Amino acid sequence: MIQEVLKAFVLISIAEMGDKTQILAMAFATQFSVRKVLIGIGVGAFLNHGLAVILGRLLSQMVPMSTIQMIAGAAFIGFAIWTLKSDDEEEDDDEPKIQLGPVATVALAFFLGELGDKTQLTAITLAADAHYPFMILVGTVAGMIATGAIGIFVGKKMGDKIPELGLKLLAASIFLFFGIQKILQTSPKQYLIPTFIVPVFGLLIGFVLYRVRKLIQNREKGIQSEFKAKSQLLHEYYKHIQEDLENICMGPKFCNACQGHQCAIGHAKDIIQKSIVNPDWQIESKKIELSYKEKPFFDEEILDSLVDTLWLIESIKDPKKLNNAHLIRKQLETILVGHSIRNVEGIPSYISEIRRENNALARRIEGAYKMRKPIEDRILNIGNRIHNIFLIEIENGYLLIDTGYSEHYKKFKEALKNRKISIEDITYIFITHAHDDHVGFLNQLLQKTQAKVILHPASIERLKVGQNAFDGGCSSVMAWGFCYLMKCLGKGDHRFQPVDFPERYWIVTQKTQSEIEKVLSAKIIELPGHTKDSMGLLFGDRVLFCGDAAMNGIPSSNNIIIWIENLKDYESSWMKMISLDFKQVYPSHGKPFNKEQLVKNQQKLKKIRLISLL
Secondary structure, eight states: OHHHHHHHHHHHHHHHTTSHHHHHHHHHHTTSOHHHHHHHHHHHHHHHHHSHHHHHHHHHHHSOHHHHHHHHHHHHHHHHHHHTOOTTOOOOTTSOOOOOOHHHHHHHHHHHHHTTSHHHHHHHHHHHTOSOHHHHHHHHHHHHHHHHHHHHHHHHHHHTTSOHHHHHHHHHHHHHHHHHHHHHHHSOGGGOSHHHHHHHHHHHHHHHHHHHHHHHHHHHHTOOOHHHHHHHHHHHHHHHHHHHHHHHOOOHHHHSSOOGGGSHHHHHHHHHHHHHHOTTOOOOOOOOOOOOTTSOOOHHHHHHHHHHHHHHHHHHOOGGGOHHHHHHHHHHHHHHHSSOOOOOSOHHHHHHHHHHHOHHHHHHHHHHHHHHSOGGGGEEEOSOSSSOOEEEEETTEEEEEOOOOGGGHHHHHHHHHHTTOOGGGEEEEEOSOOOHHHHTTHHHHHHHOOOEEEEOTTHHHHHHHTBOOOOSEESSHHHHHHHHHHHHTTOOSOBOOOOOOGGGEEEOOTTTHHHHHHHHTSEEEEOTTSSTTOEEEEETTTEEEEETSSOBSTTOBTTBOSEESOHHHHHHHHHHHHHSOOSEEEESSBOOEEHHHHHHHGGGGGGOOOBOOO
């Protein structure tokens, strides 16, 4: 009996070394966890070898083996295309869909890959004269898993050194190679002629190249696969929360010695350390009684760590990866409110649960959670791409960056209503400069809200006048043509309703700037040139709202705004923007664009000669 197991194991191992299924195991190892790939190999091999004789005989009587192998080849090509799926291709979660998991995917690939293969034939031959057929099955499956494990080991080692895009291309190439090979080996000869091969493979190659191009574009945009993005998010959370917990911990001066699992923070530190060492490790969910009440932890630090944890849970949304995070959440909640919160189905319901315990704490958590979201997730464009009106979620309400023309006010209110945002929720209005398309309905907003207006000192007089200044000139012939056309159509005076609400102004000065920046969690950047009162807002190292310091679209060219008051100041502002550390520019006109475009077009500034409109 043992001899038959060993015999089957050795023969299958030899047959599989360097075979396509071992290489497939290597490819799958770059996408799925080791455990799931091994289980998939075992299931696929068991089904294939266990049913090999019966299924093989039945199919051979009904369908030629060459046809079966052609189907397997087509499946491999399908796996190649699936591997090249771009990370931004999302399906509607509300629609019912059938989706194979990692284990089923691997099992199917190995089951199809072994149909009619030498290992299946070996299993049939060994079982034909075996005293213990089941032992033959045990040996063949063990051999498949062993050779697959070797492939996985190699695949994982490669995965540590090769970029994600390279791994996808490698895995897809493997699937594609064996798929095409099977089809070419089993297709009838009358179809193996240029008339059939060229169009079919031309379409296939074209589609594959299209997929590869999308992957490359996504990489340039910084889009990651969901798997890698979640893994990176978890790793960053663990490192960040580890630092936070070290700061929260009272240390030996208070505790004499670390109480470990008897302390909420001590236990959390242990969980984080294990998670950093082994990212796949997850603690078993269980109720843990903790001793903490006698320790004077700082609420602000606990709240900050809790918000980080809540944001991670909302971002990952994968229960299998969140046991550790949920336990840390419960410990932090216990410190803040005396017990853990059960309802974590979503942030709104979670805040409601906290509000039942402590309304003030609920408001603090809600505000801090808003600010924890990336700035890109807090931006709403209430205008259109021609005239952007940006609304940004902040800790207490919303920050509005500029208004549109006065005639845009009605649509603005409708857009807020559709998003279930009250106009009274606008707490601050940041004016990038006093032009009619940026302050057109500022009066109406100030009458309907209690918002403070953040503005440049030079904007005050311009708002009182109620008209754009006409110093300077057009930046190009096309810009001049556009401005002249507007003038001919009777829209060249650029007037707006004068604004005079000095009691509502928060003027940006050397004394007030740092306080304003603290409230907005952003840095104010002076960007004169388009107008002398032009300003922008920089959020961390991510986003710059530049007003009209740059533009993206007709009638501008090279991102240069169509009207410039002072060309020298405008050039200096571009150099200032380029020197800042950020990723994307959000102009008041046109789509957001990468900072690299500013760098690319800076030389175009040297060629500008302002054209007077008079």
